[in-house]
Amino acid sequence: QKEVEQDPGPLSVPEGAIVSLNCTYSNSAFQYFMWYRQYSRKGPELLMYTYSSGNKEDGRFTAQVDKSSKYISLFIRDSQPSDSATYLCAMSAASGTYKYIFGTGTRLKVLA
Amino acid sequence: GAVVSQHPSRVICKSGTSVKIECRSLDFQATTMFWYRQFPKQSLMLMATSNEGSKATYEQGVEKDKFLINHASLTLSTLTVTSAHPEDSSFYICSARVQGGEKLFFGSGTQLSVL
Numbered sequence A: 001q002k003e004v005e006q007d008p009g010p011l012s013v014p015e016g017a018i019v020s021l022n023c024t025y026s027n028s029a030f031q032y033f034m035w036y037r038q039y040s041r042k043g044p045e046l047l048m049y050t051y052s053s054g055n056k057e058d059g060r061f062t063a064q065v066d067k068s069s070k071y072i073s074l075f076i077r078d079s080q081p082s083d084s085a086t087y088l089c090a091m092s093a094a095s096g097t098y099k100y101i102f103g104t105g106t107r108l109k110v111l112a
Numbered sequence B: 001g002a003v004v005s006q007h008p009s010r011v012i013c014k015s016g017t018s019v020k021i022e023c024r025s026l027d028f029q030a031t032t033m034f035w036y037r038q039f040p041k042q043s044l045m046l047m048a049t050s051n052e053g054s055k056a057t058y059e060q061g062v063e064k065d066k067f068l069i070n071h072a073s074l075t076l077s078t079l080t081v082t083s084a085h086p087e088d089s090s091f092y093i094c095s096a097r098v099q100g101g102e103k104l105f106f107g108s109g110t111q112l113s114v115l
Helices: none
Strands: A004-006 A011-014 A019-025 A032-038 A045-051 A054-058 A061-066 A071-076 A085-092 A100-102 A106-111 B004-007 B010-013 B019-025 B032-038 B044-051 B067-073 B076-081 B090-097 B104-106 B110-114
Touching: A004 A085, A011 A019, A019 A085, A019 A106, A032 A061, A045 A054, A045 A061, A045 A071, A045 B104, A071 A085, B004 B090, B010 B019, B019 B032, B019 B090, B019 B110, B032 B067, B032 B076, B044 B067, B076 B090
Parallel strands: A011 A106, B010 B110
Antiparallel strands: A004 A019, A019 A071, A032 A045, A032 A085, A054 A061, A061 A071, A085 A100, A085 A106, B004 B019, B019 B076, B032 B044, B032 B090, B067 B076, B090 B104, B090 B110
């Protein structure tokens, strides 16, 4: 079993839709959770950063962490064609090794 | 957010040559930098962890003599692909962890093509 599972997609939605992206994980030591957006042939861009459980909102983006279920989500409201990209979840236990574990990424396509 | 500059963005070289890729944290100090390799439509594959002033830690299966990493300062890490061959062609990305924090910021990546 992989430490982090993420549906690779592709996920196609119409413009304006609410998008839900998810990751599950197995290591209960993870405390730091991140979502990245990666356009083709570019480096990942940090979208959301969350420590421990709870919700965080930034503009059209909301990140949720449920440590009891080992489940994290990223919601995108009013999706735009420019949101079309691959979204990667990442997490770290900050145990001293500072190793980050990444999901495989979900490819999202927002149709105009 | 913090800025990580990676150069060059694209390099084409002949088989047998060495290629150096630079990764700089522009507005913060990074005690730890990471180097990844990414194949088309696949996720990031961690190659090595680079710590300032000490030897890099390589992931299993990554040849340390092939992929030389130097982290000479708190703002600069370099990856040198020695004697590159066509199978080394890939997208290489660096990232840097903000000193004292957990956020990870990425460079823009380098597309290496070995002919």
